[in-house]
Amino acid sequence: MAYVRTVKTASGATAVQIVHSSRRGSRDIEHVGSAHDDAEVELLEAAARQRLAAGQGELDLGLESAGQAGGKAGGPLPITSSRMGHLWDALSQAYDALGFDVAAEGDEVFRGLVLARIIEPTSKVDSLRVLDEVGVVAPSYRTVNRRLPVFAADTWRERIAAACAAHAGLGPASLVLYDVSTLYFETDSGDGFREPGFSKERRLEPQVTIGLLTDAAGRPLMVHAFEGNKAETATMLPTIQAFMAAHRLADVTVVADAGMVSKANQAELERAGLSFILGMRIPEVPHVVAEWRQQHPDTEIEDGQIFTQPWPAGSTDNRRDQVIYYQYKRDRGRRTLRGIDEQIAKAENAAAGKAAVKRNRFLQLSGATKTVNRDLEAKARALAGLKGYVTNLDGATAEFVIGSYHRLFQIEKSFRMSKHDLQARPIYARKRDSIEAHLTIVFAALAVSRWIEDATGWSIKKFVRTARRYRTVQIQAGEQTITAADPLPDDLQHALDAINTASQPTH
Numbered sequence: 001m002a003y004v005r006t007v008k009t010a011s012g013a014t015a016v017q018i019v020h021s022s023r024r025g026s027r028d029i030e031h032v033g034s035a036h037d038d039a040e041v042e043l044l045e046a047a048a049r050q051r052l053a054a055g056q057g058e059l060d061l062g063l064e065s066a067g068q069a070g071g072k073a074g075g076p077l078p079i080t081s082s083r084m085g086h087l088w089d090a091l092s093q094a095y096d097a098l099g100f101d102v103a104a105e106g107d108e109v110f111r112g113l114v115l116a117r118i119i120e121p122t123s124k125v126d127s128l129r130v131l132d133e134v135g136v137v138a139p140s141y142r143t144v145n146r147r148l149p150v151f152a153a154d155t156w157r158e159r160i161a162a163a164c165a166a167h168a169g170l171g172p173a174s175l176v177l178y179d180v181s182t183l184y185f186e187t188d189s190g191d192g193f194r195e196p197g198f199s200k201e202r203r204l205e206p207q208v209t210i211g212l213l214t215d216a217a218g219r220p221l222m223v224h225a226f227e228g229n230k231a232e233t234a235t236m237l238p239t240i241q242a243f244m245a246a247h248r249l250a251d252v253t254v255v256a257d258a259g260m261v262s263k264a265n266q267a268e269l270e271r272a273g274l275s276f277i278l279g280m281r282i283p284e285v286p287h288v289v290a291e292w293r294q295q296h297p298d299t300e301i302e303d304g305q306i307f308t309q310p311w312p313a314g315s316t317d318n319r320r321d322q323v324i325y326y327q328y329k330r331d332r333g334r335r336t337l338r339g340i341d342e343q344i345a346k347a348e349n350a351a352a353g354k355a356a357v358k359r360n361r362f363l364q365l366s367g368a369t370k371t372v373n374r375d376l377e378a379k380a381r382a383l384a385g386l387k388g389y390v391t392n393l394d395g396a397t398a399e400f401v402i403g404s405y406h407r408l409f410q411i412e413k414s415f416r417m418s419k420h421d422l423q424a425r426p427i428y429a430r431k432r433d434s435i436e437a438h439l440t441i442v443f444a445a446l447a448v449s450r451w452i453e454d455a456t457g458w459s460i461k462k463f464v465r466t467a468r469r470y471r472t473v474q475i476q477a478g479e480q481t482i483t484a485a486d487p488l489p490d491d492l493q494h495a496l497d498a499i500n501t502a503s504q505p506t507h
Contacts, residue, residue, distance in 0.1 A: 004048045006041060009034060016044035018052065043079060046484035047475050078476045083135025084119075085472035086488065087464065090496055091115045093503040094451040099163035100444060104156075109139045109147045110441070117445040119464055124148070135471070152436035158246055160440060161222045164447050165247050168215040174249075175216040175277075175404055177411040178240065178256045180232045182207045183425045190228070193432050197229035208435065211235040212418075213243055216255075218410025219450045222246075223443045225436060233262045241272065251275055253393065255404055270319040270392070277396075277404050280388040285379070286326050289386065301385070303330040306398045311390075320392040325401055333385025340380050347372045418446050455502040456495040466492050 002020045009015050018030040032048045035041040095101060095111060104110045116127040119134065124144055131138035139147075150156055168174075184207040185194050194206040207228035213221045224239045240254060251274060258279040269276050288307040309324040340362075347362040349355040351370040357363065362380075364373040391401050419425065449460040456463060470492070475482045488496070 002052055004032075004045055004052070006045070012036075014041050016041065016048055018048050042486070043082075043473055043475070043484065046473065046486060047482055050482055050484050080474045080476050080481065081135065082471055082473045084133075084468050084470075085135070085485075086470050086492070086496060087119065087467035088115065088134050088136060090452070090463075090467065090499045091118060091448060093499055094448045094455070095444075097503040098167050098447055098451055100160065100448075103159040103163040107147070109143060110151060110444075112136065112139065113144070113441050114444045114448065117441060118449055118460065119468065148437040149433050151440050152433040157436070157440050157443075160444055161243075162246065164219065164221050165243075168219055168221060170215070170221075170247065170249065170252070174252050175255055175407065176221065176240070176243070176252045177214045177216065177218070177408055178211065178236050178254060178260060179408065179411045179415065180209055180211050180235055180260070181415050181419065182209055182228065183419075193225075193227055193435070195228035197227075198232070209235060210439070211239040212411060212415065213239055214411045214414055216404070216407050216410070217450075217454070218407075218414045219454075220414060220443055220446050223439055225439055233260060233265050236260050236265060237268050237272065240274070253277060253404070255408060257408060267319075275391075275393050277389065277391045277393070277401050279405055279408075280324065280390045282326070282383055282386055282388045285382050286324075286386070286388070289326060301328045303328070306402070308398065321394070322390055322392045323396075323401075325389045325391075325398045326386050327389070327398075327402055328385045329387070330385060332387065336384040337381065340377065340384065344372065344377060414446060414450065418442055451502075452499065455498050457498075458495055463495065467496075 002018055005017055005019055007015050007017065013034040013036050015034050016032040018032060020028040020030065032051070033044045035044055092111070092115065095115065100114070101111070112131050113124065113127055116122075116130040116134070120130045122130065125141050128138040128141060128144070170176075182197070182199050184199065184203045184205045187194065187206055190196060190206040194208055196204060196206050197209065199207060209226040209228055209230050209232065211224045211226060213223070215221055222239060222243045224235065224242070226235050236254075236256060240252070243249075244252065253275040254269065255277045256279070258281050261278045261280075266276075266278065286307065286309060288309045289301075292301075292307065305328050307326040307328075309326065311322040311324055313319045313321050343360055343362050346355065346358070347360045350357050350360065350363050351372055353370075357365075357370065362373050362377055364371045389401050389405050393401070452458070452460055452463055458466075466489075470486055470488055472483065472485045475484055
């Protein structure tokens with residue numbers, strides 16, 4: 001029998017050996033090489049295992065001459081290439097399956113920047129280091145700088161977005177999700193594009209506003225960058241109209257949160273002839289809910305109960321008939337009431353002079369007098385657990401409308417992925433072209449990441465972290481080239497098989 005072992009040498013190095021033993025106790029030791037770090041040990045062990053598996057004990061590989069050529073007989077075998085083959089090939093398969101290879105007209109600089117951002121989000125110049133570590137040919141930094149203005153061009157971004165839309169298979173009845181986020185810059189002064197504005201993170205630095213349009217599964221369809229001081233509600237319609245014009249769609253069903261939709265926005269959607277499903281704020285107890293409570297004074301609203309309020313269009317409304325659905329969720333009500341209790345307790349302490357006056361919607365100030373607004377408290381408690389949804393779709397059921405709205409968590413997931421896993425904030429970009437090119441790269445990286453997640457069921461972070469550990473190396477042994485690789489764990493092999501299957505043409 002034969003096996004591979006490692007032993008420490010007198011010089012402190014680690015020797016990798018193949019031990020051939022017999023039942024009689026005799027042993028023959030074959031020295032493969034010596035290593036001075038864990039990576040070299042791993043490579044030599046892989047070469048030794050492959051030599052055993054291939055029965056190369058009887059095959060003359062010219063090891064002696066190879067060692068002599070290196071100056072030391074039996075010294076370490078030279079590694080001619082080392083790459084993260086499994087990871088890079090899988091990401092490239094996703095990139096090609098989305099049609100980006102065709103949309104980018106075979107531009108390998110764009111491919112490299114997109115896939116490097118998934119593997120390790122960093123600056124453009126440092127992306128070249130990532131590509132070197134992966135084991136693929138990296139372009140020069142001068143080449144990257146020369147290509148960035150191309151990636152920022154409208155025509156380039158439209159081709160990438162068109163590839164995403166074609167993969168999504170959109171039609172007139174397709175749901176599209178819309179949301180916005182902001183990316184801030186570490187600078188003190190604005191420049192007309194990077195400007196201070198409303199920030200969910202309560203930052204005062206200049207920022208840009210990003211509008212993201214996705215399909216119902218959260219796969220990106222289009223990204224638009226707006227001035228940092230542009231109102232979020234003013235970004236939705238331009239993005240949607242540009243998307244529809246680019247893909248010649250007569251209608252789509254827009255799904256958006258209440259914060260995206262002002263009355264003017266809703267009216268513009270109607271004038272544009274678009275269908276929508278929108279979350280809505282409830283300022284007062286809805287008539288249908290108040291009526292139900294009057295009819296059932298001693299009965300609690302059931303968890304999940306839905307109230308329907310038709311809202312037909314008048315002769316001068318210039319809109320389609322609409323329907324508002326109000327749904328009560330017990331868990332939502334519990335969380336809301338707990339928040340109300342906390343705010344009321346703080347308001348009572350402030351009114352009694354036991355605590356400093358802070359921002360509190362239930363605290364009512366009249367000159368020097370502080371009181372708790374009990375009418376507002378009663379209204380807030382009456383609304384706890386209720387959420388409204390409005391649509392102008394004809395014949396849409398409450399379950400479809402509410403279920404479609406809840407898909408917005410998918411776009412929130414995409415935003416989280418882009419801002420955290422892909423680090424979308426363009427820290428090193430200053431000019432608008434550089435920012436636009438950066439967002440195009442992040443957009444494509446997000447599409448590839450979502451494709452990988454859909455195919456494998458893994459998060460992109462888990463897939464990259466797992467697959468990057470397994471490298472494929474080529475070792476030169478005399479005139480023979482040995483390809484060595486550690487065996488893959490079953491779960492990673494299954495994920496790679498799923499990617500292979502999903503990337504195959506369906507026709």
